[in-house]
Amino acid sequence: MLALPEGYGVRHTRETDHPVIVDAIGRWWDTPNRAMLGLLMPRLFLQFFTRTSWIVESESGEIGAFLIAFRSQDDPAVAYIHFVGVDPELRRAGIARGLYEQVFETMRGLGCTEIRAITGPFNKRSQAFHAAMGFTPHGDRDIDGVLAYPDYDGPGEPRVAFIRPL
DSSP: OOOOOTTEEEEEOOGGGHHHHHHHHHHHOOOSOHHHHHHHSOTHHHHHOGGGOEEEEETTSOEEEEEEEEEOSSOTTEEEEEEEEEOGGGTTSSHHHHHHHHHHHHHHHTTOOEEEEEEOTTOHHHHHHHHHTTOEEEOSEEETTEEEBTTTTSTTOOBEEEEEEO
């Protein structure tokens, strides 16, 4: 069960959440390439993966967190967490952990045995979170002191890849 701060609820995402999520990404992330964030969160994720994606919002409709995930079409045993974010004011309350546990349960129910995710080599907080959630990092080159794949998301966009059994 996902534990939420008082006054917050969780539901599956809807296509109409797209501008709210993109706006939240712009406000919540401290990243060297903000333009890339919008490209990584296109509307199509909210058109086709709503059963495996969630949004946390206040009673007044303010976004508190979101998680976008999907099951692989090519390998149905594999799931992927595409994007997750928690309002900085709500971090350290267990919301991200609860959302991840929700997606783990959902994907196991769909027959998945493995889940994957990525983050930037500069994002030490995300790397620590994924390690705490049982993910193993991998890459083929040391970038900023961590194994990552250079140019993973295009030129100059390296990523640390994670795998976790379900």
